[in-house]
Amino acid sequence: MTKAITVSGLHKSFGRTHALDGLDLDVAPGEVHGFLGPNGSGKSTTIRVLLGLLRADAGSVRVLGGDPWHDAVELHRRIAYVPGDVTLWRNLSGGEVIDLFGRLRGGLDPARRAELVERFELDPTKKGRSYSKGNRQKVALVAAFASDADLLILDEPTSGLDPLMEGVFRSCVAGERERGRTVLLSSHILSEVESLCDRVSIIRQGRTVETGTLAELRHLTRTSVTAELAAPPNGLAQLPGVHDLRVQGHRVSLQVDTDKIDAVLRSLTGSGVRSLTSTPPTLEELFLRHYAPAGADEGASR
Amino acid sequence: MTPAASVTAAPSAAPPRGHRPYAGTGTLVRLALRRDRVMLPVWMLVVGAMVTGGTGALEGLYPTAAERADIAAAMNANSSMRSLVGPVFGDTVGALAAWRFGVFAAVLAASMSLVVVVRHTREEEETGRQEMLSSGMLGRRAPLTAALATALLGNALLGLVVTAALAGQGLAGALALGGAVAGAGAVFAALAAVAAQVTESARLAKGATAGALGAAFVLRAAGDAGEAGGGAAATWLSPLGWTENVRAFGTGGERWWVLAVFAAVTALLVAAAYTLTARRDVGMSFLASRPGPANGRIGGAGGLAWRLQRGSLLGWSVGFLAAGVVFGGMVDGAAELVGDNEQARAIFERMGGQARLTEAFLSAMCGLFGLVAGLYVTGSVLRLHGEESSQRAEPMLAAALGRMRWAAGHLVIAFGGSALILLLAAGGLWLGHGKDGGAVLGACLVQLPAVLAVGGLAVLLYGVSPQAASAAWGVAGLVLALGWIGPALDLPQPVLDLSPFAHLPRLPGTPMDWTPVWVLTVLAAALTAAGLVRLRRRDLAG
Known part of the structure; x- marks a missing residue:
């Protein structure tokens, strides 16, 4: 089955700035793919290449089996895009804008449009200038979800949405996945x-x-593990992947590389476990590790 | 609306083919017409009312062919009038109307074109809306094509309005004038399209095109000052010169082939715009912005206002200086050609108000600079409105900055800048003319109180409500029209007196009269103060 998005070795420069430096991205059909990175890492540039708004300097890019630059118009029939910062025309109503984007994407489903307007509690008769940021965002979201696109490209789509609307957004994305988009x-x-x-x-x-x-x-x-043991721990320090080991009598706390956790647990149960808490790495830890600037991993250099 | 079924039925297995560079143009044209549903009709209405009403006035003023022949001869002998409005090519009412309103209508058509084209091209990219539009089924040439199509449609309608207004005077001439007006509009639409590709901001694209329009006016004026038949090389360099050279209602018949010049130049510029647009990414430009300093030295509200307005002030300064030099160079030639015609003198006195022709010419030119400076001061004052409506004023005013100081930063540049550009115009005239420096300086600076009064009214309108602010452009345009084409229409004095410029002493030549200068200065100060008081008390636009 063809991939929804295949990008390999993508390069794009603006003057002396290398925005993209050999980027790879694979998105399978029917999946919801998170695209993450610190500010200025090239996410929006990648999305603009995927939309055929920018021409790649080097590398290969396929979207829905087509070339996003050459087949832009035909591909866009099947793509819906929501930017993170939606600007509307001051004297057009939200409803007009939704239908405009519907026409530009090869149609939208009137029933779903009505349903989405209701779920997002959007007043489609207000003019562009009187919408708040969150409501401008809703206009673009309704237009995207009501269209019959096969691929939705959402660039920080929930900025400015309240938690309630954020929930509606999540259920809409889940619905899209169920429909195979x-x-x-x-x-x-x-x-x-x-x-x-x-x-x-x-x-x-x-x-x-x-x-x-x-x-x-x-x-x-790494996963952090804290345990109260029946007997003093034995040989934990020699196990591979164990860090920050602290032993206070029968109390043990340590961090372990998640793929090495099995051996640690065996060793602990060997001493008899009275209580155990194991905390998986939070997403924040996960991303902080990946977001940190190059060189920070080595610790000593910074 | 297309039902969903037809969309999903579209074949998705076969890889799509072809660029279809114009896909979606129709949708974008509909969008543009929907957005401009008020602006375009207002423009048509203004031009239509001006030509219809003006023709009626001319008909009443000069009912017989002999009178019209008289005035035509007088006007053609008068280089001040020629440089302001162009030569007359016949003695019919139609010929007088074409002379009086042709170039003016062409300037209006060109202004409309540049606003429409930039609004639907660079401005869309600047705001990021183009990105969202282009994620739909939109060919790469569609945005530019739609903007040009909208502008050309607007110009065609404007031409038809002119034709309809003058059809009673002869269909051929009416068609020729309509074509000449629409043609000038089309050239500037195409020029704005090129500017929108090259520059990075909508403001700069509009400014550059407006600068070209100003240059076209100066070239035509310079050419017509030296020659009565519109055949000067400088005139032929200007699209506004082509408008007059179509010779609508001319005695020797219309020159239809000049319309082909409009078409050819438009086509060339459009081709250039398409070539440029294919060579750049959406939102990018050829004149890319350079990186700015890492540490700022902008000291406060005044410093920021200066930083925001200095580019535009520089443009106006260069324009006024250059126009001054060109007009100054025409002064001596202007005084020679004028004949000894009573009627010409009467109109001439209304226009320049002076018997001595050199002085009258200088006086007319300085008056023109004053009228145009009214546009500068309006635009500069309305920066306040732009800052407020784009929410950029909000964080400024949320800081330790009062509204008065914030507004003062921009007003100092608006009012001080008006004085500066008038000084530069005087300097230019003096450079070009080579003498009468002091007289020219006085003649230009005496315009300042009237310019400030126009600016003061803009402050008041803005202070009263942000919605009323745009009416300041209407005021500036009306003042310009009264001063430019009002006198020859023999409008009643109370109407002419609506313009602050009507009250100024006509320097050089007449004795200096300080009363209107003080009155207008006090009036400007009062209007500004009233506007600021209102601004302090009203809600900010959110």
């Missing part, structure tokens, strides 16, 4: 990514640094 979601709201995304790609400085399911990514980081 593909979603590329760029977001800084980690709980949103965690609850919605099947897989994520993390980019930094125009390059992909990690791709996989959240479980796979978690695997790459």
Whole structure:
């Protein structure tokens, strides 16, 4: 089955700035793919290349089986895009804008449009100048979800939405997945990514640094374990992947590389476990590790 | 609305083919017409009312062919009038109307074109709306094509309005004038399209095109000052010169082929715009902005206002200086050609108010600079409105900055800048003319109180409500029209007196009269103060 999005070795420069430096991205059909990275890492540039707004300097890009630059018009029939900062025309109503984007995407479903307007509690008769930021965002979201696109590209789509509307947004994305549509979601709201995304790609400085399911990514980081034992611990320090080991009598706390946790647990149960708490790495820890500037990992250099 | 089924039925297995560069143009044209549903009709209405009413006035003023032949001869002999409005090519009412309103209507058409084209191209990219539009089924040439189509449609309608207004005077001439007006509009639409590709901001694209329009006016004026037949090389360099050279209602018949010049130049410029647009990314430009300093030295509200307005003030300064030099160079030639015609003198006195022709010419030119400076001061004052409506004023005023100091920063530049550009115009005239420096300086600076009064009224309108602010452009345009085409229409004095410029002493030549200068200065100060008081008390636009 053809991938929804395939990007390999993508380069794009603006003058002397290398915005994208060999970026790779694979999005399978029907998945919700999180697209993450610190500010200025090249997420929006990548999205603009995927939309055929920018021409790639080097590398190959396929979207829904087509070339996003050459087949832009035909591809856009099947793509809906929501930017993070929606600007509307001052003297057009929200409803007019929704229908305009519907026409530009090859039609939208009137029933779903009505349903979405209601769910997002949007007043479509207000003019562009009188919408708040969150409401401008809703206009673009309704237009995107009401269209019959196969691929939704959402660039920080929930900025400015209240928590209630954020919930509506999540259920809409879940609905899209159930209908078999593909979603590329760029977001800084980690709980949103965690609850919605099947897989994520993390980019930094125009390059992909990690791709996989959240479980796979978690695997790459450490889990903290605290245990109360029946007897003093035995040989924990020699196990591979154990860090920050602290022993106070029968009390043990340590961090362990998540893929080495099995051996640690065996060793602990060997001493008899009275109580155990194990905390998986939070998403924040996960991303802070990946977002940190190059060189920070080595610790000593900074 | 397309039902969903037809969309999902579209074949999605086969890879799509073809660029379809114009896909979606129709949708964008509909969007543009919907957005401009008020602006375009207002423009048509203004031009239509002006030509219809003005023609009626001319008909009443000069009912017989002999009278019209007289005035035509007088006007053609008068280089001040020629440079302001152009030569007359016949003795019919139609010929007088074409002379009186042709170039003016062409300037209005060109202004409409540049606003429409930039609004639907660079401004869309600047706001990021183009990005969202282009994520739909939109060909790469569609935005530019739609903007040009909208502007050309607007110009065609404007031409038809002119034709309809003059059809009673002869269909051929009416068609020719309509075509000449629409043609000038089309050229500037295409020029604005090129500017929108090259510059990065909508403001700069509009400013550059407006500058070209000003240059076109100065070239035509310079050419017509030296020659009565519109055949000077400088006139032929200007699209506004082509408008007059169509010779609508001319005695020797219309020159239809000049319309082909409009078409050819428009086509060339459009081709250039398409070539440029294909060579850049959406939102990017060729004149890319350079990186700015990492540490700012902008000291406060005044410093920010200066930073925001200095570019536009520089443009106006260069324009006024250059126009001054060109007009100054025409002075001597202007005084020679004028004949000894009683009627010409009567109108001439209304226009320049002076018997001595050199002085009258200088007086007319300085008056023109004053009228145009009214546009500068309006635009500069309305920066306040732009800052407020784009929410940029909000964080400024949320800081330790009062509204008065915030507004003062912009007003100092608006009012001080008006004085500066008038000084530069005087300097230019003196450079070009080579003598009478002091007289020219006085003649230009005496315009300042009237310019400030126009600016003061803009402050008041803005202070009363942000919605009323745009009416200041209407005021500036009306003042310009009264001063430019009012006198020859023999409008009643109370109407002419609506313009603050009507009360000024006509320097050089007449004795200096300080009364209107003080009255207008006090009036400007009172209007400004009233506007600021209102601004302090009203809600900010949110």
